[in-house]
Amino acid sequence: MNVIPISASAGIIGFESPAAEYSQLAFDLDELLIEHPSSTFIGRACGDSMQGVGIFDGDLLIVDRHVTVSNHDVIVANLNGEFVCKLLDTQRRLLVSANESIQPVQINDFDTFSIEGVVIRSIRCHRPSHLLSFN
Template identity: 35%
Template structure:
């Protein structure tokens, strides 16, 4: 009986044209592997999603960001609320310690800070010279205070979305609201979560 031997099959080695093509991922560019804490996975994914879905533009030049690995700084947290009148001896008891990074920043990867210029939001407790904490990972909703750019002009206002109209509302009657008109470009950079201002 005549036997026909199959042609030898080669395995392994690099095949021309095989593998993922560079630039074919969702970002259209090369990627690198990065180790992140498991607890921060969803935060990082949410940040990347917002980076991809927002209009292509850079953050304002005056924005700055939290430290990547901030040193833990704990200060005393007293158990009693402080009175504006005479002090109470009970206030000497320290209940806990507080880290301001944890208090002010919910999502470091999606947070930036801005200095406020102007008085249009004073009735919301935001004053000229204050530092605001802005979180880009929060889903934007009606009545949020937001950092927005209208036709490239940066502003801090309360977002109103009612009856099919979008407005940026000032919290000071001396300043007009901004009602978005057809053809205007609105980029919302994030939601204001905290305000830092000095006591004068």
């Protein structure tokens, strides 16, 4: 993969020529984004409840089932048959949104709850791709 070392800030007027200099990296995007290929899946975020941690509606979530869950990790879980993406408060047994307008959800003993994996990366696509049409 070729990487062009350009720092782009929002207020710039022009770019130095990308052909001026580039570096060859010794890895590909799979290696960068996925740590445990056999235990990783990709999902799509829905809604605005995780915007506070930079996950927006339609973003791709790279979810690793191999990673040990820690307090305040962003996780994908199955709560009573519904997949959710939330911050996990292990000490208070809460699923917490990263949007202050959404109240935390208590995980009760009578709930059907399973952690599907830890969100280790998220990807925002700025243009649609035919490869991502989840129907």
